[in-house]
Amino acid sequence: MKHTISVLLTNKPGVLSRVTGLFSGRGFNIESLCVAETLEEGVSCLTLVTKGDENIVEQITKQLHKLIDVIKVTDISEKAFVEREMVLIRVKAESHTRAEVLRIIDIFRGKVVDVSPKSYAIEVTGAASKIDAFIDILRPIGIKEIVRTGIIAMARSKK
């Protein structure tokens, strides 16, 4: 099963390689990984998506927690949560497809962020499944380049 794990860590040099080294060294897999600073100075939040059965994910969270620079580990996917990913796609847009591309962008609430005579660069945000669907629909038209951010996630607050 897929798990989205949120890790708070002290922002020290090499801390990211401690995390990735842990995954490679112990044979855990990382599907995506995002990291950036939080409000608190010197503390970063790392969101990673991994796959594995219950035992493996339990080991992953415990091993992460054991790293000296890690402050807190939460398996967000255990509870209700929101996840978002952003993608930038450069897609072919020639005179006969431009209108269709714009229509699709509209449906997915995307934005054109760069225009050239033969292509659009588009920004779309959403759950990973939405991004996948968007990519699938654009594929026949001709995707020239694609960059995804990886997933970030946040637990929903209790009602």
Add this chain to the structure above:
Amino acid sequence: MSKISGSKAIVKCLKEQGTTTIFGFPGGAVLDLYDAIFHSDLHHILVRHEQGAVHAADAFSRATGKVGVALLTSGPGATNGVTGIATAYMDSIPMVVLTGQVPTKLIGNDAFQEVDIVGITRPCTKHNYLVKSTEELVPTLREAFHIAKTGRPGPVLVDLPKDVVAGACHYPEEEEINMASYQPNYSPHNRQVEKACKLIMEAKRPVLYVGGGVILSGANKELTELAIKLNIPVTMTLMGLGAFPGTHELSMGMLGMHGTYTANMAVAECDLLIAVGARFDDRVTGKLDEFATKAKIIHIDIDPTSISKNVKVDVPIVADCKSALAAVNKLFDDEKTFSLTDEANKHLPWFETIHGWSEKHPLSYCREGDIIKPQYVVEMLDKLTGGNAIITTEVGQNQMWAAQFYRFNHPRRFITSGGLGTMGYGLPAAIGAQIAYPEKCVIDIAGDGSIQMNIQELATAKQYNCPVKIAILNNGFLGMVRQWQELFYDKRYSSTVMDISPDFVELAKAYGAVGLRATKTGEVESVIKEALATDGIVLMDFVVSPEEGVYPMVPAGKANTEMLLV
């Protein structure tokens, strides 16, 4: 307050942390530090190879419980130390390793003797640091000591760029270390302790399975109290030997691949396994699916990652072994609804079964007249030292025979590389232990292969008057590997024949030590006696039965009950 040099600050901080002895080897990147050591009363032991420095510091720690300290220069000095660091890491030994580094502005430039030792040792240290400024030196060192010795202990490396050490800093006041991201939990959860006691009360066939964690946390008294109070038989891992008296009638000896028949049968048949400071390592469990299948399991360990890693556990207790066992003992003592004697008597039938196993298949070996049996040598060492020596070992058959036939009644007397199985560990380890206890008898039980991996440390022993004794069980083979080839590769002894070795007696002499040799069973006792009566270093070369095997043996991948016996 006036400033002092980084190197002086380091020395001062080491002393503040209680370090009196360090093991090391100098080089360009640590010249400043060595100069500060020259002016201090720190006792520095100059080894002959950096691996030896780290092993010696590690054994110093294993023998005393203190944090061992090693000092290496940058580049090759640091990489030579890596095997030692990994050895300590696998056995959770508290250590601080200081390495020199090229000046900060050269880092990343492939400078002379530059190596990314922090990167290299990331997976084999508990934590490591590259110190970026002189002001950070002392706080970092304090943190390193704190991390090394608390929680599940382990080696911490501190990389020291030359300019950082050469700089000046204020020496900060010592204050309590409080790290938001590192707060090991020591005290057990009451509800878990209650659950554990309930399981113990219900058990008819309990077994205590004890690992190195008990020794590391100093919980041997609490453990012994529990075992004796409730009449629970005890088996120990290689790392746990000495946590419970080996000559006590409740001791079943070691379990696992080369464990006793009794211990492995008892674990297979028990209805409650109480694991304390052990981690269900593959050498202990054999085929996992068939390990302790009839038992409920209580697991006490300070490291949450050890719990339910290999084996599903019924009652986990994440805590320091000492406080957890003390809590269990207290609960039993305070309990008024039953009598402890009844509880202890309840296990008598189980004890009888166990007794039956040890009578049927005790640890044994076949005698062959004049040909020296390696097991006999270990038995004689045990007898002639009254079981009171500090024993270090190399790795292989020698290590297993030492574990089987020397009976350890006290913790911190058996010093061996368990998790990593590092050949070449025993001699530098003996030196480390001897430096810690100059008056005690320290013996390295060695193989003719392993001893050659760090034989150069004989010179270190000589230089510092360490009267270590070395007992080579010389079988002319890389014996343990040969044994596997004998059993599983049709005796194709591919590259395990060591028929060219130095004349160890002459070699000992060359190093200024005494060399003795025994080639017949009848000579063993007198050689050991002479060695023990000699003041300095003695190397004993026992020419033993070449194709002797270590038994019992659980073949890899088999269940522990499928032991090959003598």
